[in-house]
Amino acid sequence: MMKSLMTVIEFDKRNLDTYIILLSVPVLLVIYWYHGSAENFGNYFPGFLSHPLYNFYSYLWQFFSFFLLTFIIPSIIIKYQFKRSLMDFGFGLGDIKCGSKILIIAIPLLVVPLVFIGSKMPDIRAEYPLSKLIFTRHDLILWHELTYFLFYYLAWEFFFRGFLLFGLRKPFGGMNAILIQTISSCLIHLGKPEGEIIGSIFIGVLFGTIALKTRSFWYVFILHASIGILTDLFIIFF
Numbered sequence: 368m369m370k371s372l373m374t375v376i377e378f379d380k381r382n383l384d385t386y387i388i389l390l391s392v393p394v395l396l397v398i399y400w401y402h403g404s405a406e407n408f409g410n411y412f413p414g415f416l417s418h419p420l421y422n423f424y425s426y427l428w429q430f431f432s433f434f435l436l437t438f439i440i441p442s443i444i445i446k447y448q449f450k451r452s453l454m455d456f457g458f459g460l461g462d463i464k465c466g467s468k469i470l471i472i473a474i475p476l477l478v479v480p481l482v483f484i485g486s487k488m489p490d491i492r493a494e495y496p497l498s499k500l501i502f503t504r505h506d507l508i509l510w511h512e513l514t515y516f517l518f519y520y521l522a523w524e525f526f527f528r529g530f531l532l533f534g535l536r537k538p539f540g541g542m543n544a545i546l547i548q549t550i551s552s553c554l555i556h557l558g559k560p561e562g563e564i565i566g567s568i569f570i571g572v573l574f575g576t577i578a579l580k581t582r583s584f585w586y587v588f589i590l591h592a593s594i595g596i597l598t599d600l601f602i603i604f605f
Contacts, residue, residue, distance in 0.1 A: 384449050388534040391444070392551050395436045395526075400555075403432030405497070423507055426498040427514055434518035437526035445530070457529040461583030469577060469586055478593050486601035490560035496599040505603075512599060516592050524588035527552045527571075528578040536579065545575035 401407065408425035409416050415424055445451055452458075460466070485491055497515075501508045527548045535544040549571030556567045574587040 438522035457584040466586035520592035
């Protein structure tokens with residue numbers, strides 16, 4: 368019966384790594400959504416519910432949870448299940464000349480002005496910064512943005528533009544891999560402002576293309592983190 372079923376769905380053990388990558392997306396992101404988000408912090412740490420820094424700690428929990436699920440676990444899968452190097456998944460610096468040129472041009476000419484304009488939009492200002500406590504507790508801004516940068520954005524780009532994109536490029540081809548990671552990264556934006564969700568589709572394709580072009584996710588990590596952190600800073604101080 369099982370053999371017949373495997374034949375019907377064309378299961379091929381040689382594609383096991385591909386199946387694991389594809390299944391990891393819904394499994395890990397659903398766990399994050401229902402257990403790792405800031406809204407669930409109080410369920411696991413009820414003693415913090417009345418703490419004056421509860422809002423701040425809840426987002427640190429979200430950043431750390433996301434890092435565990437989308438960086439640590441995929442890294443373990445790559446090393447112990449796939450028995451491959453992280454370098455095969457965009458962890459190297461790749462084409463430094465191309466990547467540096469993109470950053471030098473894109474950050475001052477595109478990211479800064481566009482993010483500044485976007486930070487004036489009411490729905491964006493209502494959404495960010497994630498921890499509203501840092502509006503009044505400026506001493507917490509550095510810790511919020513640092514963990515945002517090191518744990519959330521690093522994990523995000525490694526998962527979507529590293530693990531997923533480079534892991535699926537060979538079996539599906541570059542364009543299909545770009546679209547698959549774009550669909551996945553777009554869906555996890557649900558609940559965000561409409562403009563951000565729509566923008567995530569274009570950003571997904573663009574960042575996926577840059578990652579493949581440079582053979583690295585580090586350049587899009589810097590771009591993405593710049594967008595998020597500058598959005599927070601512009602809203603708080605401007």
